[in-house]
Amino acid sequence: MSLRLGAFQVGEEIGRGGMARVYAGLHERLGTEVAIKIMAGPARESTEVRSRRFAKEIEAVARLQHPGVVMIYDHGIIDAETAALHPKLQRGIPWFAMEYCSGGNLATHQFENWVDLRNALVTLLDALAYTHAFGVLHRDLKPANVLISDADDVRHGIKLADFGLALGEEDEVTAVHSSLGTPHYMAPEQVLGHWRDFDASTDLYAFGCMVWRLVTGRPPFAQGDAVLTQILTSQLRDTPPRFFPLFAVPDTLEGWLRRLLQKVPLQRFRSAADAMAALPDEDAPMAPFDDLQESVNITAFENTVVLPDDATVVVEQTFNDPGFMTWDEDALSQDGVFRRNDQSLVTTTTDIDKLMPARSA
Known part of the structure; x- marks a missing residue:
């Protein structure tokens, strides 16, 4: 029926x-x-x-x-x-x-040149600036949440979608350790559930992870079959790895990305408008590029593990879609570590807290 x-x-x-x-x-x-x-x-x-x-x-x-x-x-x-x-x-x-949006999403779309990518980034940064001006934080920016409308659709272009984790200006996260998001794209303050630190720069960190993925074929903190605890630890304390783009990009793009990926929110761009103003131009000098470098599977690194719902950190689906994660408040006092195939995947929130860089006074 x-x-x-x-x-x-x-x-x-x-x-x-x-x-x-x-x-x-x-x-x-x-x-x-x-x-x-x-x-x-x-x-x-x-x-x-x-x-x-x-x-x-x-x-x-x-x-x-x-x-x-x-x-x-x-x-x-x-x-x-x-x-x-x-x-x-x-x-x-x-x-x-x-x-x-009949064109799918950016999770399976491969840009082939800087001009096309830059046009997409300008659209998305403008959309982010607009949503932030309305007091809305997305909190789950990733390629799968950017939809593509083809010419035959109602409105042609790319669109931010899936605002299921969005926070408004008047919203308050009551549980100190409440944390939602997709691990490959979560800012440190989001991993730790430091909701008082959430602002535009939290979305911009995720945006930096997403752009890194669109340029290199993988998120910055996804080394092969990295498990959850490694990804979360890297989001908290590791600098991004060496930058190997899949196509020629401006020589200043890497520095732009690394500023978005600063661990301390105040060291990132403060707004989407600031990030857009600093985005390299279409005709910016290009960095040296070797198009013979090893090809990268652009989908393999976001479909890592599925954990049951009784671990301290809960991932209900794969990281790619939708990447739902929460701290289990009832488990915070426990010392157990969930294991899969005898490999440690999740530490307690208290352990993760120790990995966060100290806040400046």
């Missing part, structure tokens, strides 16, 4: 993560293709908690009217009649319909 939500006919599933499933959809009267996101979420969270986070995403995106931010058309909840006809859907679960 076909599923209809509001004015939309729901089609086949086109994506899923730990927080939601996404379906192709069609506005029945207008014939407009849409994407319909229906809340799912980790079983360890209550429906109320998941619904609240999902509602925050709707609220955040609905007030952001920018060509570089995905647009929401409508939203609602699953009513009793719909739930009765479709047993997999739970009554009261929220959904929303957004613009359909």
Whole structure:
């Protein structure tokens, strides 16, 4: 039996993560293709908690009217009649319909030259500046959360999407060790759950990790099959590795990226506008480039491990999608370390705290 939500006919599933499933959809009267996101979420969270986070995403995106931010058309909840006809859907679960981006996302897109990449970065930095001006922090910037609209879509271009972890100016994280995000793209203060330090520079750190990935084929702190504890430790204390771009880039780009990836927030660019102003121009001098260097698989380094929901640090899905992670507040007093194949993956939050650089007075 076909599923209809509001004015939309729901089609086949086109994506899923730990927080939601996404379906192709069609506005029945207008014939407009849409994407319909229906809340799912980790079983360890209550429906109320998941619904609240999902509602925050709707609220955040609905007030952001920018060509570089995905647009929401409508939203609602699953009513009793719909739930009765479709047993997999739970009554009261929220959904929303957004613009359909047929080009996929940046997780599987490979840029081939600096001009095309720079154009994309300008669009995304402008979108970030806009969202930050509205007091919204994304908190989960990564290639998979940047969608690509082709020429036949409603609005051509690239779009920031998946604001499920977004924080507004009035929001407060009540649990000191609460931490959400994708490990390969998390700023140190986000890894530690130091929510009072979250600001625009937190998103810019993730943006730097994402650009590093788009240029080199891998995030800065992903060495082969790096396990979770190594990634988190590197985010806290390691400098980025040697920079090996897959195509010719300006000789000042590496320095620009390394500033975004500073461990101390005050040492990064303070705003997306500042980062855009410092971004190398299209005609900037290029660094020497050897196009015979070893090729890099651009998807292999974001699909690392899946951990169960009883570890101190919880990753409900793969790092690539959606990379949901929380500190388990109930486990903070325990000394146990979760192990997979006899290899230590996760230390306690207290151990991770010791790795953070000391804050300047």
